[in-house]
Amino acid sequence: MRSLDLEGRAVPIEAGDTIASALHRVGVRIFSRSFRHHRPRGLYCLTGDCPNCLVTVDGEPCVRACVTAARPGHRVVRENAWPSVERDALSVLWQLRLLFPVGFYYKTLLRPRFAWRVAEPLVRRVAGIGTAPLERPPAHREARHHHADVLIAGGGSAGVAAALAAAEEGERVVLADEGGLDERLAASLRSSGNITVLERAAVVGIYEGPLVPVDGEDMLHLVHPARVVVATGAVEQHLPFRGGDLPGVWLGRGAARLVREHGLLPGRRVVFAGATEEGLEHLAVLVAAGVDLAACVVPASLASSVSPGVRVLADGEVVEAHGRSGLSAVVLAAGGRRETIRCDALVLSVGLSPRDGLARQAQGLPVETVGDAGLSQSLPPVASRGFVCLCEDVAAPDLEQAWNEGFRSTELLKRYTTATMGPCQGALCEPHLRAFVRGRAGEGALSARTTARPPVRPIRLEDAAAGVHFAVEQRTALHERHLELGARMEWSGDWKRPESYGDPPAEYWAVRREASVMDVGTLGKILVAGPDATAFVERIYPCRVADLEPGQVRYSLLLNEAGYVFDDGVVCRLDDGYYLTFTSGGAEQAEAWLRDWAETWGLRVHIVNRTHGLGAINVTGPRARAVLETLGAAAVDGDSIPFPSQRRLHVAGVPCLALRLGFTGELSFELHHPRSEGMRLWDALLDAGATPHGLEALRLLRLEKGHILVGQDTDFDSTPAKLDLPWAVRMDKPDFVGKPALERIGGISLTQRLVRLAFDSAAPPEGALLIAGSRRAGYVTSSRFSPVLGHGVALGWLRRQDDSFPDAVVADGTSGRVVAEAFYDPTGSRLRA
Amino acid sequence: MGLRIVCPTCGSRQYTEFWFGGEVPDPGEEEFERVWLRSNTAGLQRERWFHYAGCRRWLTVERDTRTNEIHAVA
Numbered sequence: 076m077r078s079l080d081l082e083g084r085a086v087p088i089e090a091g092d093t094i095a096s097a098l099h100r101v102g103v104r105i106f107s108r109s110f111r112h113h114r115p116r117g118l119y120c121l122t123g124d125c126p127n128c129l130v131t132v133d134g135e136p137c138v139r140a141c142v143t144a145a146r147p148g149h150r151v152v153r154e155n156a157w158p159s160v161e162r163d164a165l166s167v168l169w170q171l172r173l174l175f176p177v178g179f180y181y182k183t184l185l186r187p188r189f190a191w192r193v194a195e196p197l198v199r200r201v202a203g204i205g206t207a208p209l210e211r212p213p214a215h216r217e218a219r220h221h222h223a224d225v226l227i228a229g230g231g232s233a234g235v236a237a238a239l240a241a242a243e244e245g246e247r248v249v250l251a252d253e254g255g256l257d258e259r260l261a262a263s264l265r266s267s268g269n270i271t272v273l274e275r276a277a278v279v280g281i282y283e284g285p286l287v288p289v290d291g292e293d294m295l296h297l298v299h300p301a302r303v304v305v306a307t308g309a310v311e312q313h314l315p316f317r318g319g320d321l322p323g324v325w326l327g328r329g330a331a332r333l334v335r336e337h338g339l340l341p342g343r344r345v346v347f348a349g350a351t352e353e354g355l356e357h358l359a360v361l362v363a364a365g366v367d368l369a370a371c372v373v374p375a376s377l378a379s380s381v382s383p384g385v386r387v388l389a390d391g392e393v394v395e396a397h398g399r400s401g402l403s404a405v406v407l408a409a410g411g412r413r414e415t416i417r418c419d420a421l422v423l424s425v426g427l428s429p430r431d432g433l434a435r436q437a438q439g440l441p442v443e444t445v446g447d448a449g450l451s452q453s454l455p456p457v458a459s460r461g462f463v464c465l466c467e468d469v470a471a472p473d474l475e476q477a478w479n480e481g482f483r484s485t486e487l488l489k490r491y492t493t494a495t496m497g498p499c500q501g502a503l504c505e506p507h508l509r510a511f512v513r514g515r516a517g518e519g520a521l522s523a524r525t526t527a528r529p530p531v532r533p534i535r536l537e538d539a540a541a542g543v544h545f546a547v548e549q550r551t552a553l554h555e556r557h558l559e560l561g562a563r564m565e566w567s568g569d570w571k572r573p574e575s576y577g578d579p580p581a582e583y584w585a586v587r588r589e590a591s592v593m594d595v596g597t598l599g600k601i602l603v604a605g606p607d608a609t610a611f612v613e614r615i616y617p618c619r620v621a622d623l624e625p626g627q628v629r630y631s632l633l634l635n636e637a638g639y640v641f642d643d644g645v646v647c648r649l650d651d652g653y654y655l656t657f658t659s660g661g662a663e664q665a666e667a668w669l670r671d672w673a674e675t676w677g678l679r680v681h682i683v684n685r686t687h688g689l690g691a692i693n694v695t696g697p698r699a700r701a702v703l704e705t706l707g708a709a710a711v712d713g714d715s716i717p718f719p720s721q722r723r724l725h726v727a728g729v730p731c732l733a734l735r736l737g738f739t740g741e742l743s744f745e746l747h748h749p750r751s752e753g754m755r756l757w758d759a760l761l762d763a764g765a766t767p768h769g770l771e772a773l774r775l776l777r778l779e780k781g782h783i784l785v786g787q788d789t790d791f792d793s794t795p796a797k798l799d800l801p802w803a804v805r806m807d808k809p810d811f812v813g814k815p816a817l818e819r820i821g822g823i824s825l826t827q828r829l830v831r832l833a834f835d836s837a838a839p840p841e842g843a844l845l846i847a848g849s850r851r852a853g854y855v856t857s858s859r860f861s862p863v864l865g866h867g868v869a870l871g872w873l874r875r876q877d878d879s880f881p882d883a884v885v886a887d888g889t890s891g892r893v894v895a896e897a898f899y900d901p902t903g904s905r906l907r908a
Numbered sequence: 909m910g911l912r913i914v915c916p917t918c919g920s921r922q923y924t925e926f927w928f929g930g931e932v933p934d935p936g937e938e939e940f941e942r943v944w945l946r947s948n949t950a951g952l953q954r955e956r957w958f959h960y961a962g963c964r965r966w967l968t969v970e971r972d973t974r975t976n977e978i979h980a981v982a
Contacts, residue, residue: 283976284911299912439975636943667927667958667966674966815939 079149082159086151089337094140094151095121095128096337104322104401106130106140108156110204110497111468112169115160115400117322118341119465121329123253123532124310124430126466126498129204130154136205137498137533141329142254144275155204161400165201177473177492178480218295218542221271223249226287226300228278228433230256233446234306235264241304242269249298251289253277253532278307280529281437290534295541302441305434309427309447313503314348315461315471317395323402327357327424334364341366342420346405348372348393354424355380361422369418372407395460396421428452428506435527452524454506457514464504466497474511484521485512495525498533551596552690552753560767567770568660570597575769580862582768583775586739587863590698590765593773595745596690596753599644599662601669604652607678612653615672616646617795617804617811623648628719628734632795632803633657633665634813638820640793643785647721647734652681654732654747658785662686672812690753694760695743697908703744705763708733711744718742718907727759737906739773740780740899775859778868779899781831788829788856788870794820798829826875829856831868832884832891833898838867839887845871847881855886861898867891868898911976917963929956932968950974 078085079097088097095118098106105115106128116127123142131152132138140151156163168175174183180198184190225241227234230252238250250264251273264270276291285303289296311326318324323342325333327349330341345366347358355377362368362382371381372391381387391409396402404417429450434442458471469492482491485508494508495501501508505525512522549569557564562573573594575582585591603612613620618631625648633642642661647654657665666684673680694702703711706727716722716735724733724744729752734745748756761767774784783789783798794817795804804817832845838860845853851874858869867889873880882893900906911923932954933942947953950973957967970980 636939663960666964667929667960670964671929671956671958671966816943819940 077147079145079147079151081151082153088145088147091336092145093337094130094132094138094143094145094149096141096333096339097145098140098151099333099339100337105153105160106322107154107204108160108163108166109320109468110155110202110466111175112172113156113163113165113167114169114320114468115163115166115322116320116465117324117401118333119324119329120310120326120503121332122310122326124499124502125313126204129498131205134208134211135535136207139533154206168201177469177477213537213540216295216537216541217293218297221249221296221298221300223247223271223298223300225249225302225304226251226278226285226289226298227304227306228287229306229308229446229448230254230260230264230272230274231306231308231446232260233308233448234304235260237304237306237445238264238270239267242267245269247271249273249289249296249300251276251278251296251298277532277534278433279532279534281433281440281442282529283440285437285440285442288529288539290532290538295538297542302443303433303437305431305442305444305448306446307430307433307448309429309450310502311424312426312428312455312506313465314393314423314425314455315458315463315507316393317460318397318402319393319395319461320465321396321398321402322400323398323419324396324421325423327354327422330420330422331357331360334360338364340364340420341422342402342418343367344369344418345420345422346370346372346407346416346418347422347424348391349377349422349424350374350426351424352377352380353427357422357424366420369416370407372409393421393423426453426455428502430502432500432502432527432531435524436529436531452506452509454510454513457510458507463507463511464492464494464497466499466504467493469494469504471511474508478511478515483512483516485509485523485525488512489525500527500531501525549597551594552750553594553596553692553757556754556757557594557767562767562769565770567597570659572597572659573767573769575771576767579769579771579775582766582772583862585766586696586741586768586772586776588697590694590696590702591768591772592757592760592765593693593695593768594690594757595659595693596750597659598686598691599655599657599659599665600685600689600691600747601655601657601662601666602652602683602685603655603669603680604683605678605680608652608680611673611676611678611680612646612655613808614676614811615669617808617813618646619805619808620646620648620653625650626720626722628721628736630719630736630803632798632800633668634795634804634811634817636813636816637792638794638813638816639791640785640789640795640798643783645719645734645736647732656734688750689747690750690756691745691747692753692756692760693739693743693745694765695737695739695741696765697742697905698764699742699744702760702763702765706759713907716744718903727756727763729756729759731756737903738780738782739776740897741776741905742908743906774857775861778857778859778870779861779863779897781868781870781897783829783870784857790872793829796821796825797827824875827853827872828880829870830873830880830893831895831898832871832886833894834867834869834886834889834891836866837887837889838869839889839891843886845873845884845886847873847876847884850876852876852881852884864898911978913957913967913969913978914981915959915962915965915967916981917965918959921959921962923957925961926957926959926967929958929966931955952979 077088104117107116119125119127121141123139128140129137130140153160184194224246227250238248248270276289279288287298333339370386372388375389378389388409394406397404434444557573564571565574616631628647632640644656708724708726721734731746731748737743838858841858843855853873855871861868914920968982
C-alpha cells in the first residue's frame with residue numbers, strides 16, 4: 076500500500092492527495108502548535124496562505140502540507156511541540172501569556188543583569204517554528220533563464236485569459252502557477268505555441284529589470300519579461316473572534332476544496348457564516364456532500380438564497396468558539412439573542428482580500444494586475460477579541476496594548492508586535508491591522524498599507540542560491556599532494572593553501588638550515604607584450620622598468636591613483652615582453668586594472684593572465700642550489716643567476732622560469748612552470764631532499780627580514796613613504812600611476828609610519844597597543860618570536876609625537892626599540908650566497 | 909536586481925558578470941577632482957564596467973542612476 080510516515084505511523088495515500096488531505100483522512104486535526112502560545116492549529120485555508128499546516132517533511136522544516144503533493148515514503152513530523160502536538164507541554168505558555176506580553180523581551184528580564192543571559196538560551200529554544208536541518212548538506216540547485224515578453228503570475232481563469240490574449244498578439248508568454256492547473260485550462264494554453272507553462276512553481280517576487288524568480292519543483296526559473304501580469308487571485312478574509320484559531324474553523328474555499336478535490340468532509344456537524352455569493356456556493360458543495368448543517372449565519376439579503384430546511388440566523392454574527400484541542404461549539408448572536416450550537420466545523424466566507432503582495436512590491440515597474448488580485452481592499456470591522464495574526468500569535472488585545480504603549484501606525488505596530496511578518500506575509504492579518512489603526516487614527520498615513528517585500532511565498536535558501544556557479548575554492552595543482560602530506564589547509568583569498576604540515580618550527584628551521592619548498596602557485600602571474608609593452612609597464616609601476624635588461628627582475632609596489640599601495644610583486648624582463656607577479660588572490664583585480672590603463676592610454680599591448688596556467692614552487696634554504704643541481708639544473712651558480720635575476724632552467728626535466736628572489740631571507744629559486752608539470756616537479760624536489768613548509772613558517776621567515784605583507788601590515792591609505800619604502804618610487808620618472816597624488820602629499824610631513832620593532836624577550840600579540848613614555852603611540856600589525864635571534868620581532872604603526880617618532884616602545888609589558896634594518900641578515904649575504 | 913548589460917562582444921548579460929568600475933570622469937577634470945571627487949549624479953551617468961566573466965573588456969555604459977535603465981554601451 077502506498078503510504079507516508081507520520082511520526083512513526085503509516086498513513087495511506089490516495090490519488091491526488093496532498094500531505095494535508097492524507098492526514099485529514101486518517102483523523103489528524105491538529106497540524107501544528109502556534110508560534111508563541113503553542114495553541115493547537117488545524118487546516119484553515121488550504122490555499123497555501125496561512126501558517127497552520129507547516130510541517131517538517133523529510134527533515135525540511137516549514138513545508139506547507141496543503142499545497143505539497145503526498146509521496147509514498149514522505150516522513151512527516153509536526154512542528155513546534157513537545158512531546159507531541161496532541162499533548163504539548165509548552166501549551167502552558169498560553170496559561171502564562173500575561174507574563175509574556177507583546178515585546179516582553181524589550182522590558183522584562185533586564186534586571187538583574189544575568190537574567191537575560193539565563194533566559195536567552197531558553198527563549199531561543201522555545202521560540203520559532205521548525206528546526207533548520209544543519210547536518211544536511213545544502214542541495215545544489217540549477218537555475219534557468221527565460222526571456223519572455225510577458226510573465227503571468229497565477230493560472231486561474233484571469234491568468235489564463237491574459238496568457239491567451241497575449242499569445243494571440245504574438246507575445247512570448249511564461250505562465251507560472253503555484254499549484255497544478257485545471258486540466259481543461261492547461262490544454263488550451265498548450266495548444267498555443269507561444270506559452271510556456273510552469274506548474275507547481277511559485278512566483279517569489281518582482282525585482283528591478285523586471286526580474287521574476289519563480290521557484291519550481293526541480294529548479295529556479297529566472298524570468299526576464301518585458302512586462303508582468305499579476306493574476307494571483309484573492310484569499311478569503313480571516314475573521315478574528317475568541318477561539319477562532321481552533322482546529323475545525325475553516326475558510327470556505329478550504330472546506331469546499333477538501334470536499335471537491337479529496338472527497339473529505341471538514342466535519343460532521345457544520346455551522347456556516349457567510350457574507351458573499353461565493354460563500355453560498357461553498358455551502359452548496361458542503362450540503363451536497365452530506366454534512367449536517369446546524370445553522371447558517373448570513374446577511375438578510377442573502378437569506379432567501381440559502382436552501383430550504385436550513386436554520387438561518389439572518390444578520391447574525393459569530394461571537395466565540397469553544398473547544399480544547401478542537402472545535403466543539405460556537406456561540407452565535409442574532410437579534411439580540413445569543414445561542415450556543417454544538418458542532419465540529421465552522422466554515423467562514425465573509426469576504427475576499429486581494430493577494431496583491433507581488434504587485435505592491437513592484438512600484439515603478441511594468442506590472443499590471445488582473446482578476447481578483449486587483450480588488451480594492453475592503454477593510455473588515457475592527458476586531459476586539461481573538462487572533463488577528465495566526466503566524467505570530469498576535470491577538471486583538473496585543474494590538475491594543477501596543478497602541479497604548481505609543482506604537483500608533485501600521486508600520487510601528489507591525490515592527491513591535493510582528494503582526495504581518497510571519498509566513499503569510501500579511502495575506503490574512505494585514506486588513507485587520509489596518510482596520511484597527513483606522514478605527515483609532517482614521518484614514519491616512521498612519522493606517523496606510525505596510526510595505527510588501529519579496530519573498531511573497533516561502534523559499535529555501537538553497538533555492539535563492541540556485542544557479543550560482545562561482546568556484547568558491549581555488550586549488551593549485553599540488554592540492555592533493557599537500558593533503559597527502561597531512562597539511563592543515565587555510566583560506567588565502569579564494570585559494571586554499573597549506574598553513575603547515577604539522578610542525579611549523581621544524582619547517583622554519585628547514586628553510587634556515589637546509590632546503591625547503593613551498594607551493595606559491597597562487598601568485599598572480601600576468602604576461603604583458605606588444606609594441607607598447609615597455610612604455611605601458613614603465614607608466615604602470617612607480618619604479619624604473621625601461622632600464623631592465625632581459626634576465627633582470629625588480630621588486631615593485633603597485634599604487635592606485637591616490638598614491639596608496641594596493642599590491643606588490645616583481646617585474647621580470649623577458650626577451651619579448653614582461654612577466655609580472657602579484658600577491659596571491661590579487662591577479663583578477665590586477666588584470667582588470669592593467670586592462671583599464673591600457674585602454675585609457677590607448678597603448679598597443681597584449682595582457683595575458685597566466686595565473687591558472689602556471690604553477691610556482693619556491694625552493695629556498697642554504698642547500699637550495701644543491702637540490703637543483705641534483706635534479707640536473709645547469710648553471711645555477713651565483714654568476715649565472717645572481718640575486719636578483721631570472722633565467723630559464725630545466726629542473727628534473729621540467730622547463731621553468733627561475734626567479735632568484737628572497738622573501739624568506741635565504742638563497743631562493745622561485746620555479747614557475749606549466750601547471751600540468753607541477754606534481755612531477757614537486758615530487759622530484761621532495762625526492763632530492765627538500766621538505767615542504769607552509770604559510771605559518773613563511774610568516775615568521777619574512778617577518779625576520781622585515782618584509783611587509785600588503786593587506787596585513789598596510790592600510791588602505793598607506794603611501795610608500797609611510798611604509799618606509801621611498802626607494803621603491805622614482806619621483807624623477809616623467810609619469811606613473813599615483814605620481815600626481817604623491818607630489819601633492821609629498822609636502823606634508825608624515826604623522827604615521829610602519830616600523831620594525833625588536834623586542835627584548837617575548838613577542839607581543841598582533842594588534843597590541845604600542846606605548847611610548849606614557850602615551851599611546853600605535854599598534855602591532857605582525858609579531859612573532861624569532862627562534863634564530865632569540866627575541867620577539869614585529870612590524871607596527873607608530874604615530875609621531877610632538878616633533879619626532881619615538882624609538883623606544885612598550886607593548887604588552889615587553890619593551891622594544893625601532894630598528895632601521897632587517898632583523899635577520901641585514902646585509903643580505905645569505906640571499907646573495 | 910535584474911539589471912542586464914548588452915555587451916558589444918558577448919550580448920545581453922546579467923550584471924553579476926561584471927565588476928563596477930566607477931563613473932567616467934569628465935575630460936576637463938583635474939587630477940585632484942578625478943581621484944577624490946565623485947559627482948554622485950542622479951540621472952544619466954557614464955560609467956565603466958569590466959566584463960570579468962565574459963570577454964574581460966572594459967565597457968563604457970550610460971546608466972540612469974534613478975531607474976537603472978541602461979541607455980548605451982560602448
